[in-house]
Amino acid sequence: MDATMQTKQAPVPTFTHRRSLKRALRRNITAYLFLLPFLFLMCTFILGAAVFGLALSLYHVNYGIDTPRFIGLDNFRYLWDQFQNNRDNFEFGIGLKNIVVYAFFVIIGQTVLALSYALLLNQPLKGRSLLRTAIYLPSVTSSVAISLIFVYLYNNGGAINAFLSIFHIHGPDWLNNPNTALPAIMIMNVYTTAPTFMILFLAALQGLPVSLYEAAKVDGASGFDLFRYITLPLLRPTMFLIVAVGTIGAFQTFDQIAVMTQGGPLNATVTPVYSIYDTAFKQYHYGLGASMAAVLFAIILVVTLIQRRFIDTNIQY
Amino acid sequence: MRLTKRSLSVVVLAGLVLPLGAQYSSPTRAASTCASRIGLNVSGSSGANQEGDIVRHELDMFMKANPCITTFFRPIPTTYEQKIQTEFASGDEPDVMYVSPPMIYNEGKAGKLLDLNKYLAKDGVKTSAYIPALLKVFQLNGHTYGLPKDWGTLGVFYNKAIFDAKHIAYPSNNLTYDQYRTLAMQLYTPSSNPSKVVYGTMMPEDNGRFMTFLYGFGSTIMDPVTGKIGFNNANAIKALDYYTSFQLTDHSSTIPATVGDGWQGDSFGKGKVAMVLEGGWLTPYLHNTYPKIRFGVAQIPVGPAGRADPVFTNAWGASVNTVKAGTAAAAAKLIEFLTGPVVQKYQTDIGFALPTLPALQSDPYLKTHPEASNLFNSYTSGKLGSFGAYDSITNKALGDAITKVILGKQTAAQAIPAAAKTLQSQITAVP
Known part of the structure; x- marks a missing residue:
């Protein structure tokens, strides 16, 4: 009886139902067909390359020279051993140390500067469009070109030291002094990346509900109160995005280093990615380079997860 | 009109194809x-x-x-x-x-x-x-x-105008290390205006120049076949002491970046330095970039262990x-x-x-x-200027050793063994 009832209750596909199913399927297939070029590129050049890189880290590889040899986790053991016993001279380890300092200051710098730019350009200023263009210009300039310009600016006889000499300050040899080389590159990076993040902040600022500000003003909130208790909290999702993207970008710093200092002086500006490049493409230890890349990936992943935990993005308004 | 279009197509096609063909030797x-x-x-x-x-x-x-x-x-x-x-x-x-x-x-x-x-x-x-x-x-x-x-090998490129102004005889092909150092001190012209300082010589923080002194003091550097490090010895320490003394003790030398140049060829061409150790490649560069400079080339100084020209x-x-x-x-x-x-x-x-x-x-x-024959005649005393698969790591280790001494972070006696240790860890331990 029950079985009969169940049979009776089971949905019988009607002609209309089948037609809508067919339509949905066709719609999905169309969507996937549109996505296909992107998916193909992503699978080949991002996912595929990542999986290949991970596999490479388990091999001793010298392309075109030796036959690749499976060595298990030996590359990772080597990294661990160097990190423990040869910390002062281990380029990748020094790079990780440098990048933590670099990321910390660059992320704070670029976030603060981007927010300041956005707040400034959110005001009804005269010549705002021109100002926006001027501020955004470094972001659309090639990083190699910007790096070369800064090499000249930081030169011992360059514009920065010439400017300092007006105030009788003897500027350092920025890029050749281990104490100033990394900060010099940080300043350049903040200057060039902040405008990109400014756009995100600006978009977020323009989407904030005006009603909240009006209500707060009625309650007697000052300008600073509005910023501290309304703007900043509501910008948290954008801030998370900026901090996360900024962190990943900072950890992947390469081109500026390759152009300006090649990791010197005395490894003061070496970064993990530069070290990976050096190991794989200059010393021909491709497997070891791949294992460094895997370690870097794990670090970036953990840092991003931690950031996500601390910056609550679940804002309702 | 149709004919014109076709002719145009032929011209455009030829324009595209001909430069490709020009890539090859005809x-x-x-x-x-x-x-x-x-x-x-x-x-x-x-x-x-x-x-x-x-x-x-x-x-x-x-x-x-x-x-x-x-x-x-x-x-x-x-x-x-x-x-x-x-x-x-x-x-x-x-x-x-x-x-x-x-x-x-x-x-x-x-x-x-x-x-x-x-x-x-x-x-x-x-x-x-x-x-x-x-x-x-x-x-x-x-x-x-x-x-x-x-x-190519290294020679002493000297600016004749600076020598003439100081009434100093041009360097001979048989300069000793002591004479070279003295000459650099005599040629050094300090000034309160940094742009008017003329340095006696330049000793850059790279092994490309330093290696001649390593050999000259009797050290070897690296066996490219076995990967055996040859510079962890007292002679190499003496070489590093000598090399850095120009800048640290005599102040007669600096590095190109200090005077705002990318390499010492430019500093030499601009008259900021009286002598540099460079190779034959500097000659056409000077002729093209600084055609007014009057210069000569002598063979590199002779060290205690004899003449040593890295090739x-x-x-x-x-x-x-x-x-x-x-x-x-x-x-x-x-x-x-x-x-x-x-x-x-x-x-x-x-x-x-x-x-x-x-x-x-x-x-x-x-x-x-x-200037060319002086360099060419050095071939009889040629020493290995490259180290096979260990080339870049050897040069980096020794370049860093020079920088550490110049910056006062280490003495030569500390920097040489440290460089050898770093290099050894890179040679032997990599899986």
Whole structure:
């Protein structure tokens, strides 16, 4: 009886139902067909390359020279051993140390500067469009070109030291002094990346509900109160995005280093990615380079997860 | 109208195709007697510069002399060794190519380069015709993987105007290390205005210059075959002490970046420094960039252990795959031509490079250009200027050692063993 009832209750596909199913399927297939070029590129050049890189880290590889040899986790053991016993001279380890300092200051710098730019350009200023263009210009300039310009600016006889000499300050040899080389590159990076993040902040600022500000003003909130208790909290999702993207970008710093200092002086500006490049493409230890890349990936992943935990993005308004 | 469109299409097509064709050296029309034509792909680390033009011209000379062989030049202007390695990995390497010293210990050791011995013997080319110190760089376990195409070494480039202004005699070919140091101090002209300071010399923080003093004090550096470090000794410490004393004790030297230059050739050309240790490559640079400078070249100073001139060289070699392709004999013939007396005389006479054949010592160009002949005559005391697969890490370790001493972070006695330790960990421990 029950079985009969169940049979009776089971949905019988009607002609209309089948037609809508067919339509949905066709719609999905169309969507996937549109996505296909992107998916193909992503699978080949991002996912595929990542999986290949991970596999490479388990091999001793010298392309075109030796036959690749499976060595298990030996590359990772080597990294661990160097990190423990040869910390002062281990380029990748020094790079990780440098990048933590670099990321910390660059992320704070670029976030603060981007927010300041956005707040400034959110005001009804005269010549705002021109100002926006001027501020955004470094972001659309090639990083190699910007790096070369800064090499000249930081030169011992360059514009920065010439400017300092007006105030009788003897500027350092920025890029050749281990104490100033990394900060010099940080300043350049903040200057060039902040405008990109400014756009995100600006978009977020323009989407904030005006009603909240009006209500707060009625309650007697000052300008600073509005910023501290309304703007900043509501910008948290954008801030998370900026901090996360900024962190990943900072950890992947390469081109500026390759152009300006090649990791010197005395490894003061070496970064993990530069070290990976050096190991794989200059010393021909491709497997070891791949294992460094895997370690870097794990670090970036953990840092991003931690950031996500601390910056609550679940804002309702 | 239709005709005009078609004509336009032809012109546009020709415009697109012709520059592609121009990439290759134009093959000379083969004699109709050729039983079969052979094509050779040729690569070098030169592009749209003087060197690229010279190679193209030399290939044309070869094709005129050997009409049955056509060469196609494919220059690789940057990161040559990395690019060529990927080509070896994909089996797309050129037939004939520039061979740098590190390639002998990578591609050569792995049997990817053609051993030329058999072909040289067959063609009657004697390896003894080449400067032994240069040829040795391209030989491994009795195999010859390349013939040196040209070479360079260091000399003392001096600015005659600065010497004349100070009434100091030009440096001789027999300067001792002490005399060189004294000379640098005499030539140093301090000034309260940094742009008016003239330094006696420059001792950059790189092993390319430092190695001459390592050898000069009696140390070795690195055995490219065994990877044995040779500089962890008292002589190397003395060399580092001497090298850094110019800047730390005498203040007669600085590095190019301090005076706002990328390399010391520019500082020398601008008259900011009286003497620099540079190679023959500086001569055409000065002629082109600073044509007004009056300069001379003396041989590098003689150290306690004698004269030691590091030699920097490249060779022409071939891929072992030319054997399978049946083009190995033609490839060897091309290499013999490109490193032979005709081409080397041509290169010498245009002042492009020093010849690797001692027989060209009496070449008219060398006789009339003492700056070139002084450098050339150093070949008898040539020392290894590259360290095979360990080249970049050796140079970096020693360059860092100089920087540490200059910055006061370590003494020479600390920096040399530390450099050796770093290098050792990179050589032995990598899986």
